[in-house]
Amino acid sequence: MKFMRVPLIDTLGKSPFEALKEHAALVRESASILNEIFQKLMKNEFENMESKRKKIEELELKADYIKSNIRNHLPKSVKMPVDRGVFLSLLTEIDNVEDLIQDVAEWIYIREKPVPDELKEDFIQLFNKALEAIEYSEKAINALNLVIESSFSERERENAKKIIQRLHEIEHESDVMERQLTKKIFRMGDKLSAAALFHLSKMVFLLGDISNHAENAGDRVRALIAR
Amino acid sequence: MLTAAVLLIAIIAALYMAWNIGANDVANSMGTSVGSGALTLRGAVLVAAICEFSGSVLVGKHVTSTIAKGIADPTLIDPNILMLGMLASLIAAGIWVTLATYFSVPVSTTHSIVGAVIGFLLLYNPNLIHWNVVGDIVASWVLSPLSGMFVAYILFYILKITVLSKRDPLKEAKLVTPFFVLFSVSVITMSVIYKGLKNLNLDLELKTSLLLSLILGALGGLISHIFMRRYANHSDGREDRYKKLERFFIYLQIMTASSVAFAHGANDVANAVGPLVTIVDIYNNVSLGGETYIPLWVLALGGLGIVIGISTWGYRVIYTIGKRITEITPTRGFAAELATAFSVLVFSKLGMPISTSHVIVGSVIGVGFARGLATVDYRVIKNIVYSWIITLPVAMGFSAGIFLLLKFIFI
Numbered sequence: 001m002k003f004m005r006v007p008l009i010d011t012l013g014k015s016p017f018e019a020l021k022e023h024a025a026l027v028r029e030s031a032s033i034l035n036e037i038f039q040k041l042m043k044n045e046f047e048n049m050e051s052k053r054k055k056i057e058e059l060e061l062k063a064d065y066i067k068s069n070i071r072n073h074l075p076k077s078v079k080m081p082v083d084r085g086v087f088l089s090l091l092t093e094i095d096n097v098e099d100l101i102q103d104v105a106e107w108i109y110i111r112e113k114p115v116p117d118e119l120k121e122d123f124i125q126l127f128n129k130a131l132e133a134i135e136y137s138e139k140a141i142n143a144l145n146l147v148i149e150s151s152f153s154e155r156e157r158e159n160a161k162k163i164i165q166r167l168h169e170i171e172h173e174s175d176v177m178e179r180q181l182t183k184k185i186f187r188m189g190d191k192l193s194a195a196a197l198f199h200l201s202k203m204v205f206l207l208g209d210i211s212n213h214a215e216n217a218g219d220r221v222r223a224l225i226a227r
Numbered sequence: 228m229l230t231a232a233v234l235l236i237a238i239i240a241a242l243y244m245a246w247n248i249g250a251n252d253v254a255n256s257m258g259t260s261v262g263s264g265a266l267t268l269r270g271a272v273l274v275a276a277i278c279e280f281s282g283s284v285l286v287g288k289h290v291t292s293t294i295a296k297g298i299a300d301p302t303l304i305d306p307n308i309l310m311l312g313m314l315a316s317l318i319a320a321g322i323w324v325t326l327a328t329y330f331s332v333p334v335s336t337t338h339s340i341v342g343a344v345i346g347f348l349l350l351y352n353p354n355l356i357h358w359n360v361v362g363d364i365v366a367s368w369v370l371s372p373l374s375g376m377f378v379a380y381i382l383f384y385i386l387k388i389t390v391l392s393k394r395d396p397l398k399e400a401k402l403v404t405p406f407f408v409l410f411s412v413s414v415i416t417m418s419v420i421y422k423g424l425k426n427l428n429l430d431l432e433l434k435t436s437l438l439l440s441l442i443l444g445a446l447g448g449l450i451s452h453i454f455m456r457r458y459a460n461h462s463d464g465r466e467d468r469y470k471k472l473e474r475f476f477i478y479l480q481i482m483t484a485s486s487v488a489f490a491h492g493a494n495d496v497a498n499a500v501g502p503l504v505t506i507v508d509i510y511n512n513v514s515l516g517g518e519t520y521i522p523l524w525v526l527a528l529g530g531l532g533i534v535i536g537i538s539t540w541g542y543r544v545i546y547t548i549g550k551r552i553t554e555i556t557p558t559r560g561f562a563a564e565l566a567t568a569f570s571v572l573v574f575s576k577l578g579m580p581i582s583t584s585h586v587i588v589g590s591v592i593g594v595g596f597a598r599g600l601a602t603v604d605y606r607v608i609k610n611i612v613y614s615w616i617i618t619l620p621v622a623m624g625f626s627a628g629i630f631l632l633l634k635f636i637f638i
Contacts, residue, residue, distance in 0.1 A: 015601035077606040081598035149469045149556075151383075151599050153392035 090220035249536020256487035282492025319626035335582035346623030375589030379566035405448035413444030476557035486568035
C-alpha cells in the first residue's frame with residue numbers, strides 16, 4: 001500500500017536471526033533424510049535412493065533461498081546488535097554444512113555399491129558424530145537467538161558457550177575417527193578396487209568435513225555473543 | 228462577509244489537516260500493538276480514537292498557542308491578511324502532507340505547518356518573523372529524535388537489568404511492572420492537570436499536581452499488581468521463558484500504546500487547529516495581543532478530524548503495519564512507546580512543537596543502541612534529515628502560492 005508513511009516500520013526488518021533458525025531447521029531435516037539413505041547403505045539396500053536424494057536437493061535449494069534472502073536484506077546501513085560480517089560468515093558455515101549433506105547424499109548415490117562389512121562399524125560411528133555435530137550447531141544457533149531475545153543476559157551467554165564447547169569436542173572426536181577409518185581403508189588397500197578405495201576415502205573426508213564446518217559455525221556464534 | 232467565508236473554509240481546511248494527522252500518524256502508536264497481537268484491529272481503532280481525542284482536548288492547548296503566536300506578533304499584521312495567510316498555511320500543509328504520504332516520504336506534520344506559516348510571512352513581511360522562536364523550533368526538531376533515543380535507551384536498559392537477565396524473567400517482570408505503571412500514569416496525569424485544566428477552572432500549581440499525579444500513579448500500580456497476581460507464575464522450558472515474558476508484556480504495551488496516542492493527540496492537534504484559532508479570534512474581533520482564549524470547540528474539532536482520519540484511513544495503515552511488523556516484540560515496543568509518550572508529553576508541556584514520528588523513530592533506535600533489536604536500518608535517519616531539508620522550503624512555497632491566490636480571490 002502506497003498511501004502511508006510510517007518511518008517506524010522502515011527502521012525494522014524481519015529478524016535475520018529468525019531466518020537463520022529456519023535455515024538451521026532445514027539442515028536438520030536434510031540430515032534426517034541423509035540418515036535414512038545412510039541406514040539403507042549400511043543394510044546394502046539401494047532402492048528409492050533417487051527420490052531421497054532429490055528431496056535433499058530440494059531442501060538445499062530452499063536453504064539457499066533463505067541464505068540469499070538474509071544477505072539481500074542486510075545492506076550496510078542496517079545495524080545489528082552483533083558484528084554483521086561475523087553473522088554473515090556464520091550463515092556461510094551453516095550453509096556449508098547443508099552443502100556437505102547434499103554432497104554425501106550425491107556421493108552415496110553416484111556409486112550404489114555396499115560398504116565392506118569390516119568397515120561398517122567405523123562408518124556408523126563417524127556418521128553419528130557428524131549427525132551430533134549438526135544437532136549441536138542448531139543448538140548453538142537457537143542459543144544465539146536466546147542471547148538476542150534476552151538482550152545479552154549473562155546466563156544465556158554461558159549456556160551458548162557450553163554448547164560451543166561441546167561442538168569443539170565433537171569435532172575432535174570426529175577427527176580421530178576420520179584418521180583411524182582412513183588408515184583402515186588404506187590397510188585394506190589390496191582387497192579393495194581402486195574405485196572403492198577412492199569412493200570410501202572421499203566419503204570419510206566429506207563426513208569429517210561436516211563436523212569441521214559445524215565447529216566453525218560454533219566459533220562464529222562465540223564471536224557474536226562476546227561483549 | 229469575508230471573514231465568515233474564510234472562517235468556513237478554514238474550518239474545513241483544519242479538518243482536512245487533522246484528517247491527515249489521524250490517517251497517517253496513528254500507526255506510529257497502534258501499529259506495533261496490532262502486530263504483536265496485543266490489540267485487535269477494531270480495538271486499536273477504538274483505543275486510538277479515544278486516546279487521541281482526549282489527548283487533543285485535555286492537553287492540546289499549550290502547543291496550540293506556540294504555533295499561532297510564537298512565530299510572529301499577530302498584532303503587527305493586518306487582520307485580513309493574517310486570516311488569509313493562516314488559511315493558506317493550513318491548505319498548503321495539508322496538501323504537502325497528503326502528497327508526501329502518497330510518495331512515502333516521512334515528513335512531519337509539525338514541520339509542514341511551521342514551514343507554511345513562515346512561507347506566508349516571508350511573502351508578507353520577512354521582518355516580522357521571530358527568528359529566535361523559529362530557532363527554538365528547529366532545535367526541538369533535533370531534540371525530538373535525540374530525547375526519544377535517550378529515554379528509550381535508559382528504559383530498555385532498566386528492563387534489561389531488572390527483568391531480561393534474570394533467572395525467572397516473568398517473575399521479575401511482575402515485580403517491576405507496578406513501577407512502570409506508576410511512572411506512565413503519573414506522567415500522563417501530570418501532563419493533563421499541571422497548568423492544563425484552565426477550561427475547567429482547575430489551575431493546579433506544581434506541588435499539588437505532582438502529588439496528585441503520584442497518588443494516581445500509585446493507584447494504577449496497585450491495580451496492576453492485583454491484576455498480575457492472576458497471571459500464571461512459573462515457566463517451563465528455557466525457550467518458553469522469553470515467549471511467556473513477551474506475552475505478559477502485551478498488556479503493558481496496550482498501556483504504552485494508549486499513552487503514545489494520547490501524547491500524539493496532545494502534541495499534533497496544534498498543527499491543525501493552531502492557525503484556525505487565529506482566524507476564529509479575528510472573526511470574533513478579539514484583540515490579538517493579549518492572552519488568547521482558545522475555545523474548547525476548536526480543540527474538539529481537531530480531535531474529531533483526527534478520529535475521522537483514524538477511522539477512514541488509519542485503520543488500513545494500522546492493518547498493513549500490523550501484518551508487516553513482526554520484529555518489534557512487546558518488551559521492545561513497551562520501552563520505545565513509553566519513551567515516546569514521555570518525551571512528547573514533556574515537550575508539549577514546554578510548548579515545543581516536536582514531531583511525534585521522529586520521536587518514535589528515535590526511541591526505536593535507542594532500543595537498538597541498547598542491543599535490544601535484531602536489526603535497525605539507519606537509512607531512516609537519513610530520510611528524516613532529508614525530510615527536514617525538503618519540508619520547510621516546499622511548505623513555504625506552497626503556502627506562499629496559495630496565499631497569493633487567496634489574496635487575488637478575496638481582496
